[in-house]
Ligand SMILES: Nc1ncnc2c1ncn2[C@@H]1O[C@H](COP(=O)(O)OP(=O)(O)O)[C@@H](O)[C@H]1O
């Protein structure tokens with residue numbers, strides 16, 4: 161059987177696990193409630209009501225999407241090793257890298273389904289509040305999808321060698337720093353100190369720039385999103401996903417399961 | 419005909435590092451053994467001897483520190499050959515959100531059981547391990563014994579030529595043990611080579627052809643558990659009754675067998691080639707044949723002596739004990 165079929169089998173099984181487990185519904189329900197209540201609060205505002213609603217809704221989707229990605233992602237591999245479900249799978253003609261990628265693809269597919277549900281909620285809210293919807297909103301949601309795939313990739317990486325608690329700490333740290341790299345870089349460029357300049361340059365080179373996936377502002381203020389920038393963000397996302405998964409596969413390959 | 423080696427382990431060493439900076443402990447001290455084609459091989463030893471560790475090295479779950487391990491002629495780091503092996507871990511645990519049928523379908527997909535025959539194959543294996551009645555219930559509700567059966571079922575669903583079983587009878591009641599034992603024998607008769615880890619000697623004695631005894635990470639004994647005489651013939655214990663007194667003496671000199679017995683029953687230990695002759699002449703003289711049994715080595719004695727005089731640095735390996 162080809163590697164792709166193996167990965168597909170493991171991915172589909174991961175989705176099935178998610179669809180049958182209660183945790184995901186709880187998280188999704190919780191996110192929807194949070195989005196709805198933030199929007200309700202915003203509805204009391206008199207100035208720029210539609211924009212504030214849009215802003216809060218989209219930002220909530222980004223935030224909860226990432227939170228669920230980290231929450232589920234950090235247990236993804238660890239749970240399989242801990243419960244020893246991985247033993248029988250790896251005794252089949254399945255390489256560790258294939259297993260890892262299969263789990264990853266399954267979780268990303270699950271999260272994208274959730275994102276789709278949240279996006280539908282967003283569109284409904286916009287529609288009933290008279291907010292403008294156009295292709296920018298779609299691009300903004302699309303880039304959230306790309307960001308989620310990067311977040312799951314590093315959560316998977318950490319989950320391939322660390323306990324869920326540590327993996328969650330690393331992931332949250334990387335998520336926050338990833339959103340700051342661009343700001344840190346511009347701070348470094350304007351800094352007098354050469355050291356800070358070099359440091360922030362390397363930080364930018366070595367860490368993903370997650371703010372590249374944030375187009376919420378453009379979506380709500382109907383500002384142009386240059387296709388080149390959107391395309392660059394997509395490539396950035398794919399590149400970092402491949403990088404994180406490669407490191408994950410490399411470390412995973414060396415582990416003992418005992 | 420020399421049976422081919424299906425599993426070949428040479429100088430296998432495994433160190434575990436309990437934690438960063440802590441001293442490493444050596445769990446396997448350079449072990450050697452072979453599993454031959456078509457046999458049921460018992461890998462036995464007390465708890466903590468290193469049986470599971472060895473099996474995990476063979477399954478590629480743990481990487482050896484030094485030494486060689488090959489299965490079907492492939493180094494254990496390869497993955498493709500695993501289409502031809504099956505593995506049932508000790509106290510297995512599976513995705514419990516799936517039903518018995520679904521989990522076997524999943525494993526069948528991973529091992530490339532053809533789409534057209536997959537459903538039928540899964541049903542067949544479920545029947546074989548006696549889980550048909552629970553096929554469509556989620557594994558969450560399965561008992562330990564049922565999970566043990568799922569473990570064996572997933573190990574054979576793709577019809578592998580070698581099956582590795584880690585403590586396959588642990589946690590089962592006597593009826594369950596017998597059923598699993600019969601299943602193992604049936605798999606072997608269907609042509610599969612079997613390597614089985616266990617610390618329970620009676621299971622081994624009943625079904626294994628050869629054993630290796632591992633004690634504290636060293637092989638203390640390796641060989642057949644059938645009994646052999648000096649000429650290398652397999653020995654049988656033939657138990658007879660209602661014999662004429664002169665027959666006992668006559669047979670004893672003719673077959674060179676010291677008769678032992680109580681009351682009317684007499685047991686002769688004779689080489690395989692003499693069994694037919696002995697039985698025939700006894701019947702002709704009006705005797706009864708109660709039992710003809712291939713003699714097995716006294717595994718308990720073997721095991722206890724292996725455990726008691728622990729090999730210190732060298733690894734003793736013997737072939738064919740009497
Ligand atoms: N994860 C581990 N870390 C350190 N030592 C281990 C680990 N797993 C097993 N051991 C040690 O390795 C030895 C062999 O264990 P194992 O192979 O499970 O024995 P068996 O299967 O024969 O009962 C034991 O002494 C055990 O303490």
Ligand SMILES: [Mg+2]
Nearest residue numbers: 469470471508
């Ligand atoms: Mg064990």
